[in-house]
Amino acid sequence: MESFYATRTDEMLRAHGLSRTQGRIALLKLLASQKAPVSSAFLLRKLGTSWDETTLYRALNTFVTYGILAQFDFGHGHAHYEIAHDKPHHHHAVCESCGHIEDIPAHDSPQLTASALKAARGFKRFTRHSLEFYGLCTKCT
Ligand SMILES: [Zn+2]
Ligand SMILES: [Zn+2]
Numbered sequence: 001m002e003s004f005y006a007t008r009t010d011e012m013l014r015a016h017g018l019s020r021t022q023g024r025i026a027l028l029k030l031l032a033s034q035k036a037p038v039s040s041a042f043l044l045r046k047l048g049t050s051w052d053e054t055t056l057y058r059a060l061n062t063f064v065t066y067g068i069l070a071q072f073d074f075g076h077g078h079a080h081y082e083i084a085h086d087k088p089h090h091h092h093a094v095c096e097s098c099g100h101i102e103d104i105p106a107h108d109s110p111q112l113t114a115s116a117l118k119a120a121r122g123f124k125r126f127t128r129h130s131l132e133f134y135g136l137c138t139k140c141t
């Protein structure tokens with residue numbers, strides 16, 4: 001799944017009308033090769049000296065705004081990012097001890113959104129949801 005997205009970073013930028021700079025492509029390729037959402041600190045470490053924090057945050061925020069990336073808060077005190085463009089819907093498992101995060105396939109029933117919509121009196125429509133499972137990973141048990 002990941003390599004498939006790695007070859008399509010160019011297309012992601014084109015689809016959203018964003019200029020295809022070397023830096024942006026490098027950032028998206030790095031994100032596309034990850035198996036779970038990663039922090040900006042991790043990205044900064046991997047990208048090396050050509051990036052500073054301000055440039056990285058600006059790029060990440062742009063990608064989130066355009067829907068190329070999804071941003072998550074797993075309660076770690078910093079955000080995590082992953083490719084959202086064309087990515088199949090899935091959930092996340094988060095270890096409360098070491099912070100390990102995994103992408104897990106979603107097996108949502110069609111009734112899930114319908115029943116949630118029924119329960120939310122003030123809503124007419126839901127466009128998406130995110131679901132996180134918190135617990136202990138195999139290393140921490
Ligand atoms: Zn753990
Ligand atoms: Zn994910």
Ligand SMILES: [Zn+2]
Nearest residue numbers: 090106108131
């Ligand atoms: Zn779901």
